[in-house]
Structures are given as C-alpha cells and as structure tokens.
Amino acid sequence: MFKTVPKRIKEIRFGLISPKEYRKMSVTRVITADTYDDDGFPIEMGLMDPRMGVIDPGLRCKTCAGRAGECPGHFGHVELIAPVIHVGFAKLIRKILRGTCRECSALLLDSNHKKKYLEQIRTMRKMGQPIEDITNEVFKEARKPKICMYCGAKQLDVKVEKPSTYVEKMGDHDHKLMPSDIRVRLEKISNEDIEVIGMDPNNARPEWVILTVLPVPPVTMRPSITLESGQRSEDDLTHKLVDIIRINQRFQENREAGAPQLIIEDLWELLQYHVTTFMDNAVSGVPPARHRSGRPLKTLSQRLKGKEGRFRGSLSGKRVNFSARTVISPDPNLSVSEVGVPLSIAMEMTIPVNVTTRNIEEVREYIRRGPDNHPGANYIERSDRRRIKITDINREEMAETIELGWKIDRQLKNGDIVLFNRQPSLHRMSIMAHNVKVLPHKTFRLNPAVCPPYNADFDGDEMNMHVLQTEEARAEAMMLIHVQENILSPRFGGPIIGGIHDHISGMYLLTRGDSRLSKSEILDMLSKTKIEELSEPAGEVDGKPYWTGKQAVSHILPSGLNMAYRAGICENCDTCKKENCDLDAYVLVKDGQLLSGTIEEKAVGAFKGLIVDKIIKDYGSARGLQFINDATMLGIKGVMHYGFSFGISDEDIPNEASIQITELLGEAEDKVMNLILVYNEGNLEPLPGRTVDETLELKIMQELGKARDTTGNIAGKYLGLENAAVVMAKSGARGSMLNLTQMAGCVGQQAVRGERIRRGYAGRTLSNFHTGDLGAAAHGFVKNSYKSGLSPTEYFFHAIGGREGLVDTAVRTSQSGYLQRRLVNALQDLEVQYDGTVKDTRGMVVQFKYGEDGIDPMKSEFSKPQAIQWIIESVTSKEVK
Amino acid sequence: MKGSNKFSLLDHNLVPHHQLLSENEASQVLKKYNINKEQLPKIKVKEPVIQEIGGQVSDIVKVIRTSQTAREAEFYRLVIE
Numbered sequence: 001m002f003k004t005v006p007k008r009i010k011e012i013r014f015g016l017i018s019p020k021e022y023r024k025m026s027v028t029r030v031i032t033a034d035t036y037d038d039d040g041f042p043i044e045m046g047l048m049d050p051r052m053g054v055i056d057p058g059l060r061c062k063t064c065a066g067r068a069g070e071c072p073g074h075f076g077h078v079e080l081i082a083p084v085i086h087v088g089f090a091k092l093i094r095k096i097l098r099g100t101c102r103e104c105s106a107l108l109l110d111s112n113h114k115k116k117y118l119e120q121i122r123t124m125r126k127m128g129q130p131i132e133d134i135t136n137e138v139f140k141e142a143r144k145p146k147i148c149m150y151c152g153a154k155q156l157d158v159k160v161e162k163p164s165t166y167v168e169k170m171g172d173h174d175h176k177l178m179p180s181d182i183r184v185r186l187e188k189i190s191n192e193d194i195e196v197i198g199m200d201p202n203n204a205r206p207e208w209v210i211l212t213v214l215p216v217p218p219v220t221m222r223p224s225i226t227l228e229s230g231q232r233s234e235d236d237l238t239h240k241l242v243d244i245i246r247i248n249q250r251f252q253e254n255r256e257a258g259a260p261q262l263i264i265e266d267l268w269e270l271l272q273y274h275v276t277t278f279m280d281n282a283v284s285g286v287p288p289a290r291h292r293s294g295r296p297l298k299t300l301s302q303r304l305k306g307k308e309g310r311f312r313g314s315l316s317g318k319r320v321n322f323s324a325r326t327v328i329s330p331d332p333n334l335s336v337s338e339v340g341v342p343l344s345i346a347m348e349m350t351i352p353v354n355v356t357t358r359n360i361e362e363v364r365e366y367i368r369r370g371p372d373n374h375p376g377a378n379y380i381e382r383s384d385r386r387r388i389k390i391t392d393i394n395r396e397e398m399a400e401t402i403e404l405g406w407k408i409d410r411q412l413k414n415g416d417i418v419l420f421n422r423q424p425s426l427h428r429m430s431i432m433a434h435n436v437k438v439l440p441h442k443t444f445r446l447n448p449a450v451c452p453p454y455n456a457d458f459d460g461d462e463m464n465m466h467v468l469q470t471e472e473a474r475a476e477a478m479m480l481i482h483v484q485e486n487i488l489s490p491r492f493g494g495p496i497i498g499g500i501h502d503h504i505s506g507m508y509l510l511t512r513g514d515s516r517l518s519k520s521e522i523l524d525m526l527s528k529t530k531i532e533e534l535s536e537p538a539g540e541v542d543g544k545p546y547w548t549g550k551q552a553v554s555h556i557l558p559s560g561l562n563m564a565y566r567a568g569i570c571e572n573c574d575t576c577k578k579e580n581c582d583l584d585a586y587v588l589v590k591d592g593q594l595l596s597g598t599i600e601e602k603a604v605g606a607f608k609g610l611i612v613d614k615i616i617k618d619y620g621s622a623r624g625l626q627f628i629n630d631a632t633m634l635g636i637k638g639v640m641h642y643g644f645s646f647g648i649s650d651e652d653i654p655n656e657a658s659i660q661i662t663e664l665l666g667e668a669e670d671k672v673m674n675l676i677l678v679y680n681e682g683n684l685e686p687l688p689g690r691t692v693d694e695t696l697e698l699k700i701m702q703e704l705g706k707a708r709d710t711t712g713n714i715a716g717k718y719l720g721l722e723n724a725a726v727v728m729a730k731s732g733a734r735g736s737m738l739n740l741t742q743m744a745g746c747v748g749q750q751a752v753r754g755e756r757i758r759r760g761y762a763g764r765t766l767s768n769f770h771t772g773d774l775g776a777a778a779h780g781f782v783k784n785s786y787k788s789g790l791s792p793t794e795y796f797f798h799a800i801g802g803r804e805g806l807v808d809t810a811v812r813t814s815q816s817g818y819l820q821r822r823l824v825n826a827l828q829d830l831e832v833q834y835d836g837t838v839k840d841t842r843g844m845v846v847q848f849k850y851g852e853d854g855i856d857p858m859k860s861e862f863s864k865p866q867a868i869q870w871i872i873e874s875v876t877s878k879e880v881k
Numbered sequence: 882m883k884g885s886n887k888f889s890l891l892d893h894n895l896v897p898h899h900q901l902l903s904e905n906e907a908s909q910v911l912k913k914y915n916i917n918k919e920q921l922p923k924i925k926v927k928e929p930v931i932q933e934i935g936g937q938v939s940d941i942v943k944v945i946r947t948s949q950t951a952r953e954a955e956f957y958r959l960v961i962e
C-alpha cells in the first residue's frame with residue numbers, strides 16, 4: 001500500500017507524455033475488452049484488471065494491496081495497432097504539417113529568422129509573458145515557402161477535413177496522410193526547430209501528439225455500479241474503452257490476415273473515432289458516441305468541462321449536508337431576523353451537542369422525545385465514535401445510557417441560528433444568518449422587509465437554509481452575518497433592509513395630516529410592537545382622549561433622536577415653510593418625538609430609510625433592527641386600520657376628464673400632423689447636429705411625450721389623493737405616477753431602441769396604414785389607457801415595445817453574470833488588513849489605504865461626505881444647507 | 882535624458898506627483914507597512930517619469946495622486962528593471 005507522504009509542490013511542468021512513459025506508468029497491458037468472469041471476478045489483463053485498482057469491497061488491489069477506498073487506482077495501457085491522432089492537438093498538427101518540409105521535416109524558415117524568433121521566445125519566457133503571438137507568426141511565415149530551402153523538395157498544400165484528417169493536394173488528386181505518415185514527419189523534426197515553434201523538445205516531442213499507446217484510466221475513476229437486479233452497469237469511460245479494444249483487436253486480426261487496404265483504412269478510421277470520442281465526445285464534425293439508450297456518453301473532457309464539470313461542479317462548488325431548500329412565503333408577523341422553518345424540515349436537520357455535566361438532563365430529554373417528537377434528537381454518537389440512530393423503540397433506553405463525552409444530533413428548534421440564502425448570490429447580503437422559528441406547513445417564511453437584500457419575491461422563489469454545526473460558526477454568524485449586522489449595505493452606506501409595499505402605505509396613511517386615533521385604536525396600533533407605555537394624549541374631543549398618528553410613530557422612535565429632512569413628497573417649493581409645509585413634507589423629529597412631516601419611503605423604506613440609517617448609526621444595529629420590526633408592524637396595523645384596496649374601478653375617471661384627455665390627444669395629433677406638413681414642404685428647420693428627418697422624429701416624440709404627461713396630470717387630479725394608486729405612488733410604496741398615467745390617462749409612445757417603431761412592412765409598420773404615413777398612430781403611439789383598452793394596432797405596437805424590454809433583461813442578466821464571475825475570481829482573495837492596507841495572499845500591497853480614504857462604505861453616510869452636516873443637524877435639529 | 886526636456890513631465894496635469902525617497906525615508910515606509918520591498922507595487926526604470934526624477938532600480942518612489950475619495954492619496958512603488 002502507498003504511504004502518503006506530504007510533499008511541497010515546487011514547480012509544475014506541463015508537457016506531453018511519451019509512449020515510453022505511458023508504458024512505464026502502466027501496471028498492466030490491457031488486451032481483452034472483457035471485464036468480469038462468470039463468477040463476478042475481474043479478469044486479468046481485462047478492463048477491470050485488479051492491478052488497476054479495486055472498487056469491490058473485500059478485494060485487494062494487486063498493485064498496492066490497498067482495499068477499495070484506500071487504493072488510489074493505477075493506470076494500465078493499450079498498445080494501439082496503428083497510431084491515431086489526439087484530437088486535442090489536431091490544430092497543432094495542422095500548423096506543424098503546414099510549416100515543415102514534407103521530405104526532410106525542416107521548419108521552413110531560414111536560419112537567421114529561426115534565431116530571431118528563438119531569441120524572442122526566450123525573452124518572453126523569461127518575463128513570464130505568453131509566447132503565442134510569436135509562435136503564430138512563426139507558423140504563418142513557415143507556411144509561405146513553396147520549396148524547401150534545405151532539401152529543395154516541392155511543398156504541397158495540406159487540407160484539413162473534419163477534426164483530424166489531413167489531405168495533401170497532389171496535382172488533381174488528393175492524398176490522405178495517415179497518422180503513421182504524420183508521425184514519421186514529426187519524428188524527423190530537429191530539436192532546434194522544435195524550440196522555434198515554442199515547444200520543449202525534452203518535455204514535448206511533437207510526435208507524441210500521435211498516440212501509439214493509450215493509457216487506460218484506473219478502475220477507481222470509472223467504477224461500475226451493481227443495479228438492484230444484480231446486473232452490472234459499466235461507466236461510460238469503460239464502455240468507450242471496450243469499443244477501442246474491440247476495434248484494436250479486429251484491426252490486428254484483419255491486418256494479420258492480409259485484408260485489403262480499404263478495410264484496413266475503414267478500421268483505422270473507426271479506431272480514430274473511438275479514441276477521439278473517448279477523449280472528447282463533443283468535437284464538432286464528429287457524431288457523439290451514444291449509449292444504447294441514445295444518451296450521449298460522458299467521456300473525459302465532458303467530466304471536466306462546464307458548469308457541472310469537475311472544476312465548476314465538484315471543486316469550486318458542491319452539494320453540502322445540513323442544508324434545506326423550499327419555496328418561500330411571507331409572514332409579516334415574524335421578526336425581520338427570523339426565518340420560519342417548516343416542522344418537517346426542523347425534524348430532519350440537526351445540531352451536534354456535546355454531553356456535559358451542565359446539559360446532560362436537557363440532552364436526556366431530547367433523546368427521550370426521540371425523532372418523531374419535535375424538538376427531539378435523531379442520533380447519538382458514543383465516545384468511540386459509533387453512531388446509533390434513535391428510534392421510537394430505543395429512545396427511552398438510550399436516554400438512560402447516555403454518558404458524558406457523548407454527542408447527540410439534536411433537532412433544530414426555535415432560536416437556533418442558521419444561514420439563509422437566495423441565488424444568485426450577487427452580494428454578501430444574499431447570505432444572512434437568521435434565528436429559527438419552527439412553524440407548520442411546508443414553506444420557509446420570511447418577513448417581507450428582508451426581501452430587498454435577497455431580491456426575493458413570492459411568485460415561487462425558493463431559498464436555501466444551512467444549519468451551522470459548530471460553536472465557532474454560530475458565534476461568527478451572530479457577529480458578522482446576522483441580519484441585524486447587514487441592515488446597512490456596503491454598496492451605498494444606507495439601509496438595504498426596510499419597509500416595503502404595505503409597510504410604507506400604512507405609515508403614510510397613519511402619519512399624514514393630523515390623523516387621529518382613539519385610545520383603543522392606538523393601543524391596537526402599537527399592540528404588535530415592543531412598546532410598554534402609552535404617551536399622554538394629544539387632546540380631548542367630547543371628553544374622549546385622542547392621539548395623533550404621528551404620536552403613534554413617536555412611540556417607536558428612540559428617545560433623544562433628533563432629525564430634520566424633507567420627505568419624498570416634498571415638491572421643492574421656492575421657500576420651504578419647514579414645519580408649516582402645506583404638504584406636511586418637512587419631517588422634524590425632536591428627542592424622539594415626530595413633530596411634523598409624513599413618514600414614507602424616505603423614512604423607513606429599504607434603500608432610502610433615513611430614520612433607519614440614523615438609528616443604526618447612533619443607537620446600534622440591535623436598536624435599528626427593533627425599529628424596523630416595530631415600524632413594519634405599525635405599518636401593517638396602519639394599513640389594516642385605514643383599509644387599503646385597489647381595483648379596476650379605482651382607475652375610473654369622470655367623463656369630463658376623459659373628454660379633456662381626448663381633446664388634448666387630438667390637439668397633440670394635430671400638432672404632429674402640422675410638423676409633418678412643414679416637413680413635407682421642406683420648411684422644417686433642423687436642430688443643431690441633426691438631419692431634418694431626425695429633427696422631425698425628435699419633435700414628434702417630444703410633442704407626444706408632453707401630451708402623455710399632461711393626460712397623466714389630468715387623470716391624477718381627478719383621482720385625488722385618497723386613491724390607493726396615488727397613495728402608493730406618492731408614498732413610494734409601489735408604482736409611480738407614470739404607471740398611473742398609463743392606467744388612467746394614456747399609454748403613450750411605444751419605442752424600439754429609443755425611437756418610434758419603424759420596422760414592419762416596406763414603408764409602413766402595419767398593413768393598416770398607408771405607406772409613408774408619418775403620423776402618431778402609424779408609428780406606435782398608443783392613445784388609449786390600459787383601462788380604456790388598446791386598439792388592435794396599438795396592442796401590436798405595445799407587444800413590440802414590451803418584447804424589447806424582455807430581451808434586454810435576458811441579455812443583461814447573462815452578460816452581468818459573466819462579468820460578476822470574472823470580477824469575483826480576480827478579486828476574491830484581496831483582503832483589508834488591520835493596518836488598513838489591502839493585500840493579496842502573497843502579501844503584495846494592492847492599496848496602501850483601503851479605498852484611498854480608509855472608510856468602510858457601510859458606515860459612510862450614503863457614500864457621501866456628509867458626516868459633519870449630520871452631526872450639526874442632530875445637535876441643532878435644524879436643517880443645514 | 883535628464884535636463885534635456887524642455888518641459889517637466891510632472892507639470893502635466895495627468896501625471897501624478899512622483900518623488901524619490903531617501904534611504905531613510907524608504908526604510909521608514911517599509912517599517913510603517915511592515916513589508917519588504919518586493920511587496921510594493923512596481924514601476925519600471927524606463928518609465929519616463931522615473932527617468933525624469935532620476936530613479937534607479939530598487940529605489941522607492943512616493944506617488945501622490947488626486948483621489949476621488951480622499952482628495953490626495955499616497956502610494957509607494959518599487960523601481961524595477
């Protein structure tokens with residue numbers, strides 16, 4: 001048996017393996033395609049020869065005496081009856097054949113050139129630069145001479161057919177070069193010439209790219225599986241090797257029997273095919289070898305290449321234990337830092353617990369509960385490391401026998417810390433640590449406020465959970481990747497977790513104007529939060545005390561908080577009236593009391609959330625998390641209190657508004673017709689840097705865009721501020737005024753690549769229009785709203801415009817994914833050191849101060865240098881300009 | 882090369898300020914970052930600005946660049962062949 005001695009790799013040298021070396025590393029020559037004899041034992045000198053390693057338990061390797069699992073496997077070899085080309089080098093062979101003499105194999109360059117190129121190659125090698133450019137030039141130059149300058153032989157064109165057939169043009173007929181002919185030529189190339197073509201004659205003689213010996217991979221890398229029926233099923237590689245050996249044998253028999261040249265050539269080609277597909281079953285021009293079922297075989301290169309290949313599929317990433325995956329659904333009653341785990345998953349996933357004097361009674365209870373009674377335990381590991389499954393039958397007994405120093409696998413229970421992840425994991429907040437809350441049903445539940453960092457929604461998204469197995473991992477997760485430590489994003493220095501949708505609508509409804517709440521109402525409002533004391537009422541009406549909506553929010557703000565900012569609904573009046581703003585857009589917080597302003601997206605929303613940001617930066621992440629929890633709960637209560645719904649009738653606008661919109665659009669169309677008229681008369685003045693045609697298009701687009709916006713304003717005016725869509729758009733909860741315009745006013749111009757739609761029939765977009773019609777309707781202007789419904793031609797144009805968006809996103813995601821991969825690979829092991837420098841793993845300095853200013857972007861104020869201003873504002877609670 | 886230029890490269894607004902460090906300054910820099918010379922970013926002697934300030938192989942130059950985040954940022958480079 002091999003002893004594994006740890007060794008340090010000093011250097012890696014790449015080259016070709018010579019036939020001699022193949023034979024030297026081989027433990028047996030393989031001569032028969034058979035695998036096992038009738039008794040099920042591997043046949044000597046067969047494909048499963050026990051010298052090449054063993055896979056059956058109980059047998060021992062005839063080379064290293066190791067058992068299955070211990071023996072690493074050993075190579076065998078097949079003596080090929082005739083040489084074949086290694087597909088991986090087909091291109092190199094082509095280049096060499098074209099650049100060397102067909103008689104004397106000299107590289108067709110004069111000695112001065114050879115010397116020059118050799119020198120260039122040597123200097124590039126010394127500098128660690130690629131030599132491809134030079135060798136390509138060598139081959140290009142060497143291809144040119146028609147007559148050998150050394151022996152005077154006339155050179156012929158070498159044509160390549162499919163991957164590995166080389167044909168010489170001899171006058172009017174073609175002469176096929178057999179691999180043996182090629183090998184003879186390659187053998188004759190001098191060591192000096194080999195260096196000029198960029199190869200190392202000691203490690204890679206060119207003739208070694210023509211195989212005369214084929215290595216047979218160890219049995220361990222192509223294990224056969226025994227099916228339930230007792231039948232053996234061989235690995236794809238073994239199948240391929242069987243083919244090779246069979247053809248090799250037939251070839252030999254035919255040649256010895258003196259078969260005609262034609263048959264020999266056919267068999268040779270067949271052997272070439274099998275060796276080619278053995279190495280790569282996806283070579284273009286070669287039909288892939290298939291299994292009897294029709295499935296293409298997975299041969300050597302298929303094992304390595306691509307996403308599921310050895311590198312990307314088994315080494316950079318692999319399947320792991322202690323993980324679970326299921327569909328996600330929302331639960332606003334969970335804390336932002338919790339994750340709802342289905343009971344069935346919690347009973348399957350375990351955490352190892354060491355039995356100590358302090359927890360032995362607790363452990364006993366877990367065992368007593370068994371595997372079917374959550375929270376129980378599934379396994380016991382004794383001090384001799386033997387594992388015993390806890391069953392309903394042995395649980396009582398096991399509970400009694402448990403000893404100190406043993407371990408149990410305890411089921412997941414409330415409060416455990418797990419990692420939660422949604423792909424694609426594009427930033428670090430794609431994996432966060434949550435606290436478990438075991439819940440009924442079959443989905444993972446999460447608070448909608450953590451959707452933004454995961455970019456999750458509930459239209460069928462699935463997420464992964466990983467259960468941490470060690471105390472260190474759990475401690476690290478708590479301190480570094482817990483949700484509360486990731487509320488602020490290092491991307492922009494603001495909160496990425498915060499209220500969305502109804503949270504924001506609710507807060508907006510609750511705090512706008514002077515909404516009033518009775519005692520029972522405000523108590524209900526705050527019932528889901530952690531507030532224990534109710535503040536003094538704002539006043540009394542008819543002897544009954546009332547509280548304002550702003551007061552409700554004040555309850556969840558930390559005392560001592562001072563803030564002043566303009567909310568998102570501010571319309572930037574010429575002179576801001578501050579607290580007395582007509583729109584209630586000036587948010588003023590003094591000592592944790594919301595004195596004026598409306599709470600909306602800019603206060604608590606994900607990505608914006610100024611209040612969330614301020615609380616985390618002044619009071620810490622724990623307080624920030626509590627605030628988000630309270631604010632989202634309050635928001636939900638608010639939206640439930642006021643009631644919030646949206647339906648098709650909410651897009652209704654009064655008749656007079658419709659008339660106004662129709663008139664307006666009519667006018668716009670008239671203006672467009674007018675522009676076209678001026679254009680046709682040749683009187684349109686071109687804009688600077690534009691042609692007349694472009695100017696017309698631009699002006700039409702401008703006119704129609706203006707008209708669309710105006711319809712939106714009209715619709716918005718009639719819908720009023722109570723309309724749910726308006727509330728959502730104004731508060732930033734969802735949608736925009738543009739969406740509203742398109743629903744109630746006018747959908748507007750459909751565009752492809754930023755221009756009006758022009759493609760379609762010759763001279764017109766659709767057969768409904770006249771050729772040359774430049775009007776609004778003929779080029780994709782949709783007059784109708786989604787509510788009024790699109791006309792057939794409008795519908796068509798809308799589909800065209802919509803398609804562009806879909807194509808764009810599809811293309812963008814694939815491109816940005818590739819960019820991301822490359823960036824991550826390039827930057828993954830750079831590290832910010834404790835001294836603020838950025839170094840790679842070799843200790844090379846990349847930056848002397850991280851980001852040149854040494855600032856952690858997560859702790860910056862929205863990545864802007866505003867810290868001083870914020871400090872002044874919080875001290876004076878006045879806005880600083 | 883030195884002195885034959887009509888204009889100094891360093892006067893160009895796209896060329897950051899380069900300055901040779903004395904032996905003493907150089908060892909202080911290495912001490913400050915607790916590194917040896919080879920860990921520094923490199924710059925070739927043939928680089929015009931290095932020729933202008935008369936840098937020799939194994940000298941250390943200090944580069945002061947304008948920075949978007951920190952206004953001015955200091956870098957150090959090892960002159961190599």
Ligand SMILES: [Mg+2]
Nearest residue numbers: 457458459461
């Ligand atoms: Mg989705």
Ligand SMILES: [Zn+2]
Nearest residue numbers: 061063064071
């Ligand atoms: Zn072995």
Ligand SMILES: [Zn+2]
Nearest residue numbers: 101104148151
């Ligand atoms: Zn020749």
Ligand SMILES: [Zn+2]
Nearest residue numbers: 570573581585
């Ligand atoms: Zn205002």
